[in-house]
Amino acid sequence: MNLIDVYIHEVTRRLPEKSREDIGLELKSSIEDMLPEGHSEKDIKQVLDQLGNPATLASNYSDRPMHLIGPKYFDLYISFLKMIVPIAAVIALISVAATQFLAFERGDTVLNVALDIFVLSIWRIIEVFIQVFFWLTVMFAIVERVDGIKDNQPRTMSLNKWTSDDLKNIVYIPKKRAISKRYIFVSLLWTAIWATFYFFASHLVGVYEKTDEGLTFIMPSLNQDVLNSFSSLVVIVIGAEIALALYQLFKGQWTKKVAMLNVLREVIGSIVLIIVIIHPNLFNPDFLTYLADNFTISSEDVRKFIIMAVMLFPIFSIWNCVDGFRKANSR
Amino acid sequence: MSNLLDSLSTELRRGTLTLAVLSQLQTQQYGYSLVQSLEGSGVTIEQSTLYPLLRRLEKQQLVESSWDTTEARPRKYYILTDYGLEVYKELKNEWLSNSKQLYKLLKGDGLSEFD
Numbered sequence: 059m060n061l062i063d064v065y066i067h068e069v070t071r072r073l074p075e076k077s078r079e080d081i082g083l084e085l086k087s088s089i090e091d092m093l094p095e096g097h098s099e100k101d102i103k104q105v106l107d108q109l110g111n112p113a114t115l116a117s118n119y120s121d122r123p124m125h126l127i128g129p130k131y132f133d134l135y136i137s138f139l140k141m142i143v144p145i146a147a148v149i150a151l152i153s154v155a156a157t158q159f160l161a162f163e164r165g166d167t168v169l170n171v172a173l174d175i176f177v178l179s180i181w182r183i184i185e186v187f188i189q190v191f192f193w194l195t196v197m198f199a200i201v202e203r204v205d206g207i208k209d210n211q212p213r214t215m216s217l218n219k220w221t222s223d224d225l226k227n228i229v230y231i232p233k234k235r236a237i238s239k240r241y242i243f244v245s246l247l248w249t250a251i252w253a254t255f256y257f258f259a260s261h262l263v264g265v266y267e268k269t270d271e272g273l274t275f276i277m278p279s280l281n282q283d284v285l286n287s288f289s290s291l292v293v294i295v296i297g298a299e300i301a302l303a304l305y306q307l308f309k310g311q312w313t314k315k316v317a318m319l320n321v322l323r324e325v326i327g328s329i330v331l332i333i334v335i336i337h338p339n340l341f342n343p344d345f346l347t348y349l350a351d352n353f354t355i356s357s358e359d360v361r362k363f364i365i366m367a368v369m370l371f372p373i374f375s376i377w378n379c380v381d382g383f384r385k386a387n388s389r
Numbered sequence: 390m391s392n393l394l395d396s397l398s399t400e401l402r403r404g405t406l407t408l409a410v411l412s413q414l415q416t417q418q419y420g421y422s423l424v425q426s427l428e429g430s431g432v433t434i435e436q437s438t439l440y441p442l443l444r445r446l447e448k449q450q451l452v453e454s455s456w457d458t459t460e461a462r463p464r465k466y467y468i469l470t471d472y473g474l475e476v477y478k479e480l481k482n483e484w485l486s487n488s489k490q491l492y493k494l495l496k497g498d499g500l501s502e503f504d
Contacts, residue, residue, distance in 0.1 A: 080465075083456075084420065087463055087464050091419075091422075092421060110435070114437060118437060118438060118440075118442075
């Protein structure tokens with residue numbers, strides 16, 4: 059077995075077909091030049107060691123990049139990834155929630171549905187992340203290879219070289235005024251949670267007791283018919299909350315206008331909350347009696363305590379409104 | 390420190406290799422003779438870098454090549470083209486003025502050991 063020929067084959071098999079023969083011949087003559095007269099295998103090995111890894115040598119010959127995504131596109135690639143993954147995750151979550159809520163209507167237990175949503179959501183998010191990651195990487199790897207322009211200038215979102223004009227497209231947001239994506243996510247999540255509890259109160263809100271089969275729902279706290287009679291008002295509140303969250307996402311920072319709309323949302327929310335909570339038939343009488351027996355007070359007192367506790371929410375609202383203006387005014 | 394030093398000095402040398410190779414190709418040379426004449430002047434170059442570099446220079450039309458098959462061992466010879474000679478001269482002037490500037494900088498650094 060001839061080490062030199064094997065080495066040359068190892069180099070040329072990595073090269074484009076048309077240049078293989080020429081490079082092979084040149085390498086062979088160069089290697090032979092390097093060998094002393096009457097050389098041994100040891101000499102050959104020494105020379106080949108000097109030439110180094112055939113893969114490296116071949117990559118020096120070829121113009122193709124030795125990386126999947128190079129510095130030219132890396133920043134753009136990461137930006138796209140950061141932009142697309144959250145959007146795809148939210149869409150996946152919404153679809154999971156929508157399909158699972160239908161399970162409620164079929165009369166599944168609360169715990170089951172909650173667990174299903176939780177597990178499925180995590181799976182879906184992992185799945186979506188892998189999909190986005192894979193396709194985006196493939197796309198950029200292809201762009202890296204077909205890109206005919208041989209400069210190494212990193213690309214911006216406009217796919218061109220960076221110029222100072224790009225700065226005009228960036229909205230500068232001071233940190234104190236910024237509305238974080240997490241804030242928006244939490245407020246949307248909060249809306250989704252309370253809306254779920256509101257419309258499925260007869261399944262979710264009530265007394266649970268521990269039995270052999272785990273937690274069992276004994277009685278609802280609220281009268282679902284009363285809740286449903288306010289549904290158009292509540293839909294307005296949900297709409298206002300989602301609209302404000304999207305507006306905040308779009309603005310990205312606290313301004314006077316955002317703070318004012320925030321106040322409007324809190325006012326609508328608080329008014330509807332008060333209207334609903336003081337409805338005389340809101341609470342399930344069985345539930346009030348159940349609590350009254352446990353605490354040895356009258357069921358009317360129980361109702362008053364609950365209403366007082368719920369009234370703490372508007373206090374949070376006031377704090378939230380003030381905080382909005384404080385942030386809007388900070389520099 | 391020695392690893393860092395190695396990579397820094399490799400980086401320093403990398404840009405000069407093209408110039409070193411061009412300087413030797415005013416007369417016709419084949420791969421190994423080029424290695425020897427460079428090493429004779431104290432310039433070490435990885436052969437795994439040199440041969441691909443020659444091919445790249447040919448693609449850029451700075452050098453041209455021809456096979457000599459008259460001898461027992463066929464050899465590929467390289468020589469500067471007219472265009473290559475022009476580029477070489479420009480590059481050489483560029484290098485000389487750069488190294489003069491750098492020399493001045495280094496001389497004024499306070500820990501001078503220049504002769």
